[in-house]
Amino acid sequence: MTTPQTSVSYPADYTELLARLATVHDLHAASAVLGWDQMTYLPAGSGGPRGRHLATLTRLAHEHFTDDRIGVLLDNLSSFEASLASDSDEASLLRVARQDHGRAVRVPGSFMATFAEHQSASYQAWTVARPANDWKAVTPILERTVELSREYAGFFPRTNHLADVFVDEAEPGLDVEAVRALFSSLRARLVPMVRQIVAQARPDDTFLTRVYPVDTQWQFGEMIARKLGYDFERGRQDRAPHPFTTSFSRNDVRITTRLSETDLRFGLFATMHEAGHGMYEQGVAPGLDGTLLGSGASSGVHESQSRLWENVVGRSRGFWKWGYPRLQTTFPGQLGDVSADQFYRAINRVEPSLIRVEADEMTYNLHIMMRFDFELALLDGSLRVADLPDAWNARFKDDLGITPSSNQDGCMQDVHWFASPIAGQFQGYTIGNVLSAQCFDRACEVHPSIPSEIESGEFGSLLAWLHTNLHALGRKYDVNDTIVRATGRPLTIEPYLAYLKAKFGDLYDLS
Ligand code: ZN
Numbered sequence: 446m447t448t449p450q451t452s453v454s455y456p457a458d459y460t461e462l463l464a465r466l467a468t469v470h471d472l473h474a475a476s477a478v479l480g481w482d483q484m485t486y487l488p489a490g491s492g493g494p495r496g497r498h499l500a501t502l503t504r505l506a507h508e509h510f511t512d513d514r515i516g517v518l519l520d521n522l523s524s525f526e527a528s529l530a531s532d533s534d535e536a537s538l539l540r541v542a543r544q545d546h547g548r549a550v551r552v553p554g555s556f557m558a559t560f561a562e563h564q565s566a567s568y569q570a571w572t573v574a575r576p577a578n579d580w581k582a583v584t585p586i587l588e589r590t591v592e593l594s595r596e597y598a599g600f601f602p603r604t605n606h607l608a609d610v611f612v613d614e615a616e617p618g619l620d621v622e623a624v625r626a627l628f629s630s631l632r633a634r635l636v637p638m639v640r641q642i643v644a645q646a647r648p649d650d651t652f653l654t655r656v657y658p659v660d661t662q663w664q665f666g667e668m669i670a671r672k673l674g675y676d677f678e679r680g681r682q683d684r685a686p687h688p689f690t691t692s693f694s695r696n697d698v699r700i701t702t703r704l705s706e707t708d709l710r711f712g713l714f715a716t717m718h719e720a721g722h723g724m725y726e727q728g729v730a731p732g733l734d735g736t737l738l739g740s741g742a743s744s745g746v747h748e749s750q751s752r753l754w755e756n757v758v759g760r761s762r763g764f765w766k767w768g769y770p771r772l773q774t775t776f777p778g779q780l781g782d783v784s785a786d787q788f789y790r791a792i793n794r795v796e797p798s799l800i801r802v803e804a805d806e807m808t809y810n811l812h813i814m815m816r817f818d819f820e821l822a823l824l825d826g827s828l829r830v831a832d833l834p835d836a837w838n839a840r841f842k843d844d845l846g847i848t849p850s851s852n853q854d855g856c857m858q859d860v861h862w863f864a865s866p867i868a869g870q871f872q873g874y875t876i877g878n879v880l881s882a883q884c885f886d887r888a889c890e891v892h893p894s895i896p897s898e899i900e901s902g903e904f905g906s907l908l909a910w911l912h913t914n915l916h917a918l919g920r921k922y923d924v925n926d927t928i929v930r931a932t933g934r935p936l937t938i939e940p941y942l943a944y945l946k947a948k949f950g951d952l953y954d955l956s
Pocket of ligand 1: 748751
């Protein structure tokens with residue numbers, strides 16, 4: 446869209462708009478670099494000034510984006526927009542710019558800066574309070590987050606639920622009702638399966654918690670990420686306490702992982718997960734880079750890509766047919782006495798557990814659904830922050846039959862509420878799980894050889910299909926539109942349930 450051949454025919458207003466949006470993009474990118482640094486290398490004692498740096502950049506980006514001139518340009522460009530095919534890059538950019546600008550002008554820059562600074566301070570406080578299990582230290586901080594989140598929602602027209610604005614920001618085109626409907630139909634089918642499985646004997650997985658030197662894990666993880674198709678020439682991997690991926694451009698997409706010397710699963714699956722996010726960002730069409738359209742479509746669509754590589758591929762029998770001999774050679778002392786079948790069963794062991802990021806595929810969505818409900822309740826005031834630990838523990842007991850022994854492993858475990866608004870943070874994970882199976886199914890319909898390619902460590906056809914049909918679209922379309930264009934139909938739980946049933950029906954007795 447910014448290539449010289451085509452830009453000559455653009456109206457002057459469009460060229461000016463592109464330039465102004467590029468400035469906003471660059472400020473966000475600079476802010477993302479500081480955010481990445483904060484989560485990876487920033488010394489623990491230097492959080493204060495970093496919060497100010499981020500607040501300044503956030504304020505500047507917001508000021509530039511909400512400049513009246515952008516509104517004028519968008520108005521002037523209405524007839525140009527009407528002359529374009531609606532699926533062209535230019536029409537999509539104008540459509541998304543109008544939505545984003547319309548949203549941004551509602552929120553004062555001073556509020557955005559206050560919120561950014563609060564989020565930064567909140568994250569710093571959480572990194573200290575969580576290891577110390579110090580719920581009291583973060584209670585007032587979280588109360589303030591709830592207050593600020595409500596204030597933010599208040600800048601928008603009233604909808605059915607205060608959280609609608611956050612859900613729509615994370616998943617353009619979706620609202621609380623749509624997510625509730627999806628979750629309740631999924632939950633109705635999932636809970637009976639979980640109950641059946643957890644009543645059965647569990648496979649041995651103790652060999653996964655032998656001592657695995659982290660340097661060797663790191664090398665193995667990098668080999669896997671490279672093999673899947675994550676491009677280290679346009680990215681890098683670092684360690685972070687809470688793995689994440691960030692993109693400053695499709696040519697600079699960074700992933701992070703965390704490693705435990707006594708649990709092989711953490712690093713291995715976090716690396717595959719983040720590589721999935723990374724490959725999505727690296728696959729955005731080059732013409733969209735540096736624009737409002739140059740990133741993934743939504744949190745949920747993003748998560749579908751990380752979960753596809755982590756679970757649908759990375760926890761499959763086929764993948765380990767290729768991967769296990771390599772893993773075994775890398776850790777002969779730890780896995781020499783473990784068969785491929787034992788390993789496969791162990792990495793797919795289903796067991797109610799306290800920590801979301803360590804949860805198995807069957808119980809994972811229950812962790813998400815409870816967080817979604819808590820977000821709604823905190824935001825609408827039906828749950829007070831002070832009552833969150835009790836509510837959390839009670840819901841855990843109901844849904845998973847276990848109770849956290851500490852808030853550290855309970856309501857303080859996730860970074861989200863300590864680095865973001867209180868709502869719209871979690872639904873994407875389950876949307877992503879559902880969509881991961883739908884994408885994989887569609888890719889296999891088109892390329893029936895994908896499963897056998899995976900068995901021989903070949904991932905090119907799958908990645909190419911994803912790049913062409915999903916990644917390249919960037920943020921051109923809303924969630925529903927993106928899903929239909931990529932997979933040929935709207936989001937549906939059937940492929941995901943069929944996937945779970947086939948996989949876990951083979952491992953457990955499922956009637
Ligand atoms: Zn993720």
